[in-house]
Amino acid sequence: xxxxxxxxxxxxxxxxxxxxxxxxxxxxxxxxxxxxxxxxxxxxxxxxxxxxxxxxxxxxxxxxxxxxxxxxxxxxxxxxxxxxxxxxxxxxxxxxxxxxxxxxxxxxxxxxxxxxxxxxxxxxxxxxxxxxxxxxxxxxxxxxxxxxxxxxxxxxxxxxxxxxxxxxxxxxxxxxxxxxxxxxxxxxxxxxxxxxxxxxxxxxxxxxxxxxxxxxxxxxxxxxxxxxxxxxxxxxxxxxxxxxxxxxxxxxxxxxxxxxxxxxxxxxxxxxxxxxxxxxxxxxxxxxxxxxxxxxxxxxxxxxxxxxxxxxxxxxxxxxxxxxxxxxxxxxxxxxxxxxxxxxxxxxxxxxxxxxxxxxxxxxxxxxxxxxxxxxxxxxxxxxxxxxxxxxxxxxxxxxxxxxxxxxxxxxxxxxxxxxxxxxxxxxxxxxxxxxxxxxxxxxxxxxxxxxxxxxxxxxxxxxxxxxxxxxxxxxxxxxxxxxxxxxxxxxxxxxxxxxxxxxxxxxxxxxxxxxxxxxxxxxxxxxxxxxxxxxxxxxxxxxxxxxxxxxxxxxxxxxxxxxxxxxxxxxxxxxxxxxxxxxxxxxxxxxxxxxxxxxxxxxxxxxxxxxxxxxxxxxxxxxxxxxxxxxxxxxxxxxxxxxxxxxxxxxxxxxxxxxxxxxxxxxxxxxxxxxxxxxxxxxxxxxxxxxxxxxxxxx
Numbered sequence: 001x002x003x004x005x006x007x008x009x010x011x012x013x014x015x016x017x018x019x020x021x022x023x024x025x026x027x028x029x030x031x032x033x034x035x036x037x038x039x040x041x042x043x044x045x046x047x048x049x050x051x052x053x054x055x056x057x058x059x060x061x062x063x064x065x066x067x068x069x070x071x072x073x074x075x076x077x078x079x080x081x082x083x084x085x086x087x088x089x090x091x092x093x094x095x096x097x098x099x100x101x102x103x104x105x106x107x108x109x110x111x112x113x114x115x116x117x118x119x120x121x122x123x124x125x126x127x128x129x130x131x132x133x134x135x136x137x138x139x140x141x142x143x144x145x146x147x148x149x150x151x152x153x154x155x156x157x158x159x160x161x162x163x164x165x166x167x168x169x170x171x172x173x174x175x176x177x178x179x180x181x182x183x184x185x186x187x188x189x190x191x192x193x194x195x196x197x198x199x200x201x202x203x204x205x206x207x208x209x210x211x212x213x214x215x216x217x218x219x220x221x222x223x224x225x226x227x228x229x230x231x232x233x234x235x236x237x238x239x240x241x242x243x244x245x246x247x248x249x250x251x252x253x254x255x256x257x258x259x260x261x262x263x264x265x266x267x268x269x270x271x272x273x274x275x276x277x278x279x280x281x282x283x284x285x286x287x288x289x290x291x292x293x294x295x296x297x298x299x300x301x302x303x304x305x306x307x308x309x310x311x312x313x314x315x316x317x318x319x320x321x322x323x324x325x326x327x328x329x330x331x332x333x334x335x336x337x338x339x340x341x342x343x344x345x346x347x348x349x350x351x352x353x354x355x356x357x358x359x360x361x362x363x364x365x366x367x368x369x370x371x372x373x374x375x376x377x378x379x380x381x382x383x384x385x386x387x388x389x390x391x392x393x394x395x396x397x398x399x400x401x402x403x404x405x406x407x408x409x410x411x412x413x414x415x416x417x418x419x420x421x422x423x424x425x426x427x428x429x430x431x432x433x434x435x436x437x438x439x440x441x442x443x444x445x446x447x448x449x450x451x452x453x454x455x456x457x458x459x460x461x462x463x464x465x466x467x468x469x470x471x472x473x474x475x476x477x478x479x480x481x482x483x484x485x486x487x488x489x490x491x492x493x494x495x496x497x498x499x500x501x502x503x504x505x506x507x508x509x510x511x512x513x514x515x516x517x518x519x520x521x522x523x524x525x526x527x528x529x530x531x532x533x534x535x536x537x538x539x540x541x542x543x544x545x546x547x548x549x550x551x552x553x554x555x556x557x558x559x560x561x562x563x564x565x566x567x568x569x570x571x572x573x574x575x576x577x578x579x580x581x582x583x584x585x586x587x588x589x590x591x592x593x594x595x596x597x598x599x600x601x602x603x604x605x606x607x608x609x610x611x612x613x614x615x616x617x618x619x620x621x622x623x624x625x626x627x628x629x630x631x632x633x634x635x636x637x638x639x640x641x642x643x644x645x646x647x648x649x650x651x652x653x654x655x656x657x658x659x660x661x662x663x664x665x666x667x668x669x670x671x672x673x674x675x676x677x678x679x680x681x682x683x684x685x686x687x688x689x690x691x692x693x694x695x696x697x698x699x700x
Contacts, residue, residue, distance in 0.1 A: 004026070004027045021056045027051070042086045045086040046085045049081050050079070054075070081098055123151050125147065126148050127145070131143050146183075154177055157173065179206045196255075200223065246272070265310060266311050267308070270306070277303050300331070300332055301330065304327060308323070309322065324345055335363075340361040345357060353373045369390050392447065393446075393447045395449045397450055437469050461476040469492075469493040470491065470492055475488060481513075482510060483509040483511065485508075488504045532571075534567050539562045541559075541560045556605075560601050568596055569591070571591075609626065621679075622637070637684065638681055639680045
């Protein structure tokens with residue numbers, strides 16, 4: 001040759017059962033070979049290739065396994081590639097360097113060296129096949145194959161031609177990649193199996209450190225047995241960071257997947273076990289964590305899942321899939337709950353998802369659920385209405401979200417006054433209304449729902465959502481705080497930044513102590529009511545702006561309330577203490593009243609209280625006024641002169657006391673409509689801690 005040498009000989013005798021004797025020695029430069037073969041797709045080829053081959057065998061073309069093994073057989077071949085490099089438009093990156101050494105001596109074929117540098121990626125491979133002639137002769141001899149792959153850096157984005165525009169290719173980079181594969185079978189199984197050779201396939205080891213999926217895969221091991229019909233996953237274990245997993249199961253009739261066209265059914269039986277599964281090890285990608293914040297650091301101990309699945313294919317497309325879950329058990333660490341009794345049937349077909357008899361127990365929470373949901377885009381193809389039925393004897397929201405009221409004292413809660421940042425937090429909360437909505441009905445029947453230590457009971461609800469981001473509450477009723485609460489109305493989320501609630505809320509005979517134990521007051525979170533007690537009944541309507549987390553923004557709302565409080569008591573109310581100069585020695589820290597009834601309107605953050613007469617243990621008096629979001633209030637109180645005179649007299653000359661030295665509870669004093677009453681008009685003004693009391697009437 002112009003560059004290199006080529007020496008060879010070949011002898012063939014008896015074409016029926018040919019005896020072949022061949023020898024070849026060659027070495028050449030790649031650039032000469034490319035020019036000689038006119039390989040126009042290769043540019044700048046460099047490197048040397050050397051080949052040494054000796055082959056002597058007799059092969060029966062009809063029955064190669066019947067070759068006379070006692071004849072003199074010789075196998076020796078060697079291929080050496082040094083410093084090979086070239087560029088090509090057919091490759092995703094230039095081939096910077098390739099060094100390889102493949103040798104076959106006797107029965108064993110060995111890839112002694114394969115070192116590749118392509119673009120920014122490097123790759124090293126070595127391995128062997130224990131008996132290559134046995135494969136050629138279709139014998140029943142056992143054959144073992146092994147392959148080790150090693151890479152310091154693999155740029156899959158470059159090698160796969162990743163495009164962000166159409167998401168083709170793989171956007172990932174891998175460091176310190178190592179993997180080892182082994183396969184044990186018979187020579188005849190390799191050549192005569194229709195699909196996969198019968199035998200055992202092993203992943204001996206695997207390690208990888210990924211960039212965008214920022215986790216370390218390590219200590220992988222797999223033992224997969226292949227027989228003529230089934231694929232048995234005996235043992236597939238590994239770690240993702242500190243999380244471990246263990247798969248085993250069956251894929252029945254695996255050859256189904258090997259056919260050029262998929263038609264028919266396939267069954268899978270899988271079991272998943274993990275001693276410790278950390279969610280932050282699994283669901284973070286490109287800096288984004290896809291786990292809800294409350295559960296991002298959750299860990300599952302002794303997790304076990306078992307399911308059976310059947311898939312039906314038609315014209316190589318998945319037509320339907322059925323999954324029967326019969327076991328899901330685990331214990332969580334951050335939320336100290338245990339998964340128990342999980343089971344159910346899941347069906348997907350023709351873009352319809354159906355969940356039947358899904359039952360589970362999580363801590364004290366126990367539920368049953370059924371779901372119909374259409375995942376397609378054409379409403380005309382929907383064969384059943386979207387529906388969710390939820391039945392539960394007990395749902396403990398506090399336990400599920402690890403709510404702890406004792407973590408902050410009442411005094412700390414009061415001192416933590418809201419700020420604009422708090423409002424911003426509400427505005428930036430997870431917004432359900434930014435997701436696509438569908439036409440769907442929700443039926444809810446819950447025996448007990450524990451929310452912030454409040455036991456809501458006998459909850460029954462019928463709710464609908466629509467594609468234009470409306471949620472209609474057709475009916476919602478429950479027992480709460482010793483009384484009954486009913487709600488109807490709708491949420492308007494057509495503008496996700498401005499969500500409004502139009503309610504019709506009915507409250508009957510509710511214990512204020514329990515109802516107001518934790519509530520949103522004037523848009524402020526976690527304000528505990530210590531002042532008013534009694535039995536509340538109310539009707540509430542209006543147009544209420546709510547944040548995505550359903551906290552009301554009363555600055556942009558209208559609320560209309562008809563309120564009645566029976567057997568009420570006002571304790572340690574600071575504005576009542578302001579009247580001490582007018583009440584003499586009356587006990588203003590504990591004021592009892594029989595009935596408080598009024599209609600109140602709250603408009604864009606300002607509440608207006610029309611005049612109402614309060615018959616209390618202080619006597620009867622009239623109250624009216626207003627209060628806004630900035631804690632600015634203006635109250636007008638009309639106090640009968642008789643109360644003022646009696647209070648002053650008791651203060652000067654004393655009052656009757658009990659044997660224990662206490663005055664005891666005053667009786668409720670009712671207003672006599674037949675007597676004319678003279679009043680002292682008092683005006684109370686306050687802005688936060690700055691207040692003043694003057695004499696004056698409310699302007700008409």
